[in-house]
Amino acid sequence: MAAGAPMGAGTTSDIYKGDAARLMMPTWLIIGIFLLAPVIMMGVYSFLTKEFRGGVVWEFSFAAYDQFFFDRGLFGDDPPTLEWTYIGIFWRSIWQAGLATIMCLLIGFPTAWFIATRDPKSRSIWLFLITIPYWVNLLIRTVSMKFLIRDTGPLNEFLLAAGVIDTPLGLINTDFAVQLGLFYSYLPFMVLPIYAAVERYDFALSEAASDLYAGTWTILRLVIFPVVKPGIIAGCILVFVPSLGAFLAPDLLGGAKTFMIGSLIEEQFKGSAGNWPFGAAAAMILLTLVLVILLIYARAQNKVEDR
Amino acid sequence: MAAKIDLRRFPGFLGITLICLVVLYAPLIIVAVYSFNDSTSITNWGGATLNWYVDVFTGPESPKFQQAALNSLIIAVCAAGAATCIATAAAVAMTRAGRFRGKTLSFALINLPLMVPEVVTAVASLVFFSAIGFTNGLFTILIAHTVFCIPFAYLPISARMQSISDVYEQAAMDLYATPREAFTKVLLPLMMPGILSGSLLAFIISLDDFLITNFVKGAGVETLPTAIFGAVKQGIKPNIMAISTLMLGVSIVFVTLSWLVGRVGQNKQK
Numbered sequence: 080m081a082a083g084a085p086m087g088a089g090t091t092s093d094i095y096k097g098d099a100a101r102l103m104m105p106t107w108l109i110i111g112i113f114l115l116a117p118v119i120m121m122g123v124y125s126f127l128t129k130e131f132r133g134g135v136v137w138e139f140s141f142a143a144y145d146q147f148f149f150d151r152g153l154f155g156d157d158p159p160t161l162e163w164t165y166i167g168i169f170w171r172s173i174w175q176a177g178l179a180t181i182m183c184l185l186i187g188f189p190t191a192w193f194i195a196t197r198d199p200k201s202r203s204i205w206l207f208l209i210t211i212p213y214w215v216n217l218l219i220r221t222v223s224m225k226f227l228i229r230d231t232g233p234l235n236e237f238l239l240a241a242g243v244i245d246t247p248l249g250l251i252n253t254d255f256a257v258q259l260g261l262f263y264s265y266l267p268f269m270v271l272p273i274y275a276a277v278e279r280y281d282f283a284l285s286e287a288a289s290d291l292y293a294g295t296w297t298i299l300r301l302v303i304f305p306v307v308k309p310g311i312i313a314g315c316i317l318v319f320v321p322s323l324g325a326f327l328a329p330d331l332l333g334g335a336k337t338f339m340i341g342s343l344i345e346e347q348f349k350g351s352a353g354n355w356p357f358g359a360a361a362a363m364i365l366l367t368l369v370l371v372i373l374l375i376y377a378r379a380q381n382k383v384e385d386r
Numbered sequence: 387m388a389a390k391i392d393l394r395r396f397p398g399f400l401g402i403t404l405i406c407l408v409v410l411y412a413p414l415i416i417v418a419v420y421s422f423n424d425s426t427s428i429t430n431w432g433g434a435t436l437n438w439y440v441d442v443f444t445g446p447e448s449p450k451f452q453q454a455a456l457n458s459l460i461i462a463v464c465a466a467g468a469a470t471c472i473a474t475a476a477a478v479a480m481t482r483a484g485r486f487r488g489k490t491l492s493f494a495l496i497n498l499p500l501m502v503p504e505v506v507t508a509v510a511s512l513v514f515f516s517a518i519g520f521t522n523g524l525f526t527i528l529i530a531h532t533v534f535c536i537p538f539a540y541l542p543i544s545a546r547m548q549s550i551s552d553v554y555e556q557a558a559m560d561l562y563a564t565p566r567e568a569f570t571k572v573l574l575p576l577m578m579p580g581i582l583s584g585s586l587l588a589f590i591i592s593l594d595d596f597l598i599t600n601f602v603k604g605a606g607v608e609t610l611p612t613a614i615f616g617a618v619k620q621g622i623k624p625n626i627m628a629i630s631t632l633m634l635g636v637s638i639v640f641v642t643l644s645w646l647v648g649r650v651g652q653n654k655q656k
Contacts, residue, residue, distance in 0.1 A: 092552035093484030094568075102479035103492050105472040106536065110495050113533045117514035118502065124513050134516070186409075189402040205403070207645060212410040214641040218596045218611045219630045223413035226420075226622050233416050263409065270406075324503035326597050331618070341505045341597075348512060348601060355513070362509040369503050 118366070125359035133353045143360035165343070165361070169368075172339040175254065175329075176322035179261035180269075183318045184311065186262075187269035191310075194270070195277035206274065213267040221327045224260055225251065228332075252334030260328030261318075268317035276310025309383070316376055320369055340365050414634055421627035438628035445625060447617075454613035458593055461528050461609060466588035469535035470543075473588075474581055476536075477544040478573075482552065499534040507534065508601035515602055523604025530602050531595060535588035542587060546580025579647055586644040590637065 095102065125143050127135040145151075150162035194205040212220065227234050230247040238244045250256050280303065288298045326341035333339070340361065347358025421439075425432025442448060476496055480489070499507065511530045520526060554576065558568040574581075596611040603612060610633070617626055 092482050094552055094555055094565075095478060095482040096484050096486075099479045099483035099486035099489075102475040102483065103488075106476045106492065106496055109472060110498055110533055110536060113514070113529055114498055114502070114507065114510070115495070117510035118506070120517060121506070121510040121513045186402060186406050189396070189399040190406045192396065193399040193403045208407060209410070211638060211641055212414065214590055214594075215414060215637045216594050216611060216630075216633050218594075218614055219417075219633055220413065222614070222618050222622060222626070222630065223417040225618075226627070227413045227416055233420070263413070266406070266410065320503065324505045326505055344505050344509060345597075348509065358509060359513065362506045365503055366506045369501070369506075373501055 121359045122363055125356055125363050127356050129354045129356045131353070133348070133355055135355050140356070143354075143356040146357055147360055147364070168338055168343050169340055169364070171337075172323055172341075175257055175337070175339060176261065176319050176325075178254075179258045179265070179322045180315050180319045182258060182262045183266050183269040184315065187266055187314065188273055188311070191270045191273035192277055195274050195280075196282075202278075206271075209270050210267050212263075217264060218327055220263060221260055221331050224263055225331050228256060228259070251332065252337070254333070254337055256332040257329050257337050257339070260332040261322045261325055264325065264328055265318040265321055268321075269314040272313040272317065273307065273310040276307045280306045309380075312376070312379075316372065320372065323369065324365055417627050418631045418634060421624065421631040423624065438624040439632075441625045442628045442632070447625065450608070451610070451613055451629060454608040454610045457524060457527075457608065458610040461524070461531055462589050462592040464528055465531035465535050465592045466539070466585050468532045469539045469588045470581060470585040472532075473536050473539035473543055473584060474577070476540060477547050477577075477580075480544060481547040496540050497537050500537045504597050508598040511598060512601040521604050523602075523607030526602040526604065527599050527607070527609065530598050531592045534595070534598065535592055538591045539584035539588040542584040543577065543580040546577055550576045582647050583644050586640055586647070590640055593633075593637075 124135055126139055126141065128138040128140045128142060130136050145159075146162070147165045148162060149159040151157050151159050190209065194202055194209070197205060226232055228248075228250040229235075230249060230251060232251075234250075235244075235247040238248070250259075285298045285302055288302045293302070324341050325339065326345055329337055329339040330342055330345075344358050344361050344365070347354045347361070422434045422436070423431055424435030424437060442451065473496075476492070479486075480493065480496075502510075507530075511526070515521065515526050550573070554572050555568045558572045559565070563571065594611070595609075596615060599609050600612050600615070603609070608616070610629075614626060614629065617623065
């Protein structure tokens with residue numbers, strides 16, 4: 080990714096003109112059969128009737144979505160009122176993912192800026208240092224974080240021994256622990272796109288603006304921000320989307336009070352709840368949410384390119 | 387004239403970058419250090435020892451973890467291999483076949499595994515495999531891994547392809563090389579750095595996966611992440627920290643390798 084590497088904006092050649100179908104066939108088959116078809120089938124399952132202890136009965140039903148959105152009382156014959164439990168779980172997930180994204184932005188932006196303004200040689204070393212943890216197994220990173228911040232963990236022991244605190248901080252099983260875990264999981268996703276954007280920025284522009292009597296704030300707002308904005312937006316999406324459906328950080332670092340979408344869905348298939356259509360419906364709602372975000376992003380991108 | 391602030395050197399940004407690195411590395415380093423801790427209480431330091439590493443290889447739980455590690459390795463090698471072949475063919479089509487029908491759709495399909503949230507892929511795979519009555523644990527994991535490894539293998543390969551002009555193949559064919567020779571003797575060697583880093587990426591991504599594996603694995607089949615997850619539910623024991631540290635080492639070796647491969651590739655271009 081060094082500056083000026085010949086990336087060639089998509090050299091298209093047609094040496095293999097007649098072979099496209101043959102070459103694409105494995106991709107179409109594998110992803111089509113083992114991802115696209117399963118997602119469609121999951122959509123179908125969300126409209127079926129649940130069988131106790133997992134599985135489905137092939138009978139059409141809106142029950143899963145009904146259970147998600149409406150409360151019909153204990154015996155199911157009360158007039159429907161809005162059911163807040165599951166909407167609340169989704170809302171909390173959005174909130175948690177949003178806070179994690181903001182944390183990533185606050186720490187990731189200065190980091191990306193700092194790296195992009197080093198000389199090219201040390202840049203690649205800084206970038207390498209930032210990306211290494213991403214390649215370490217996510218489960219192991221999350222377990223390490225749990226080990227570090229739990230009440231009897233090294234962080235609390237250290238602070239207690241140093242006399243900074245009298246009682247353990249009680250970080251584990253809190254919303255903050257989950258945000259920290261998500262931040263820790265996806266930080267490189269924020270740093271890399273912002274880095275790429277800042278790296279492209281020509282600092283002669285801000286010098287020119289400065290010569291024309293623009294203040295620092297004006298330069299930041301009117302000269303730098305428009306250039307860096309696409310990187311920031313891409314970074315936010317790359318952190319927010321996986322955080323939304325994350326399972327490990329909420330499960331290992333959070334407690335019962337920090338239940339998120341990932342755990343809700345997992346419980347329907349692996350846990351005690353065992354309601355497949357409901358799990359499929361929750362997954363469909365999550366998928367719709369993510370696709371809407373990506374679609375809005377793609378349309379905004381196209382508008383920028385059209386200009 | 388107002389005092390000029392050099393925007394390249396914002397005060398405090400070095401500090402934030404260092405905080406960033408501390409947050410990223412501290413948990414890993416601390417677990418690595420404590421994996422050498424000779425004390426039954428996990429958090430008190432009782433001198434250095436290699437006992438937990440011995441325990442990983444010979445202890446009562448070692449057969450379980452060794453089988454899980456073997457499964458992980460088999461799946462990662464096979465899934466990365468399959469995904470790399472599929473992605474290589476796709477990259478050739480996307481960059482060497484001009485415009486063809488369904489090109490945009492093909493591009494979307496390649497990237498679909500990146501767009502669908504992991505937990506949704508996991509649910510969809512489980513539903514699909516159970517609907518068709520396919521329950522061979524190891525094989526279902528392998529198929530699921532191959533699917534989500536494809537985009538990760540594709541990215542470096544297609545990035546590499548876009549920077550290779552087709553003049554070399556044209557020249558080869560002008561000199562009476564058959565299309566097969568032009569591919570195997572000219573294009574493939576040029577693509578090699580991309581293929582290597584793509585397969586390494588796919589390999590690591592496969593080893594990393596917990597959620598999808600946990601959904602599609604059959605009863606009794608474990609990979610290293612699912613075995614570790616099961617053990618962690620009982621508490622973080624020292625042997626888990628030793629295994630974690632070993633995996634940490636393996637990851638770092640692989641990333642460094644892939645970085646070096648990338649550098650060699652770039653230097654050759656110049």
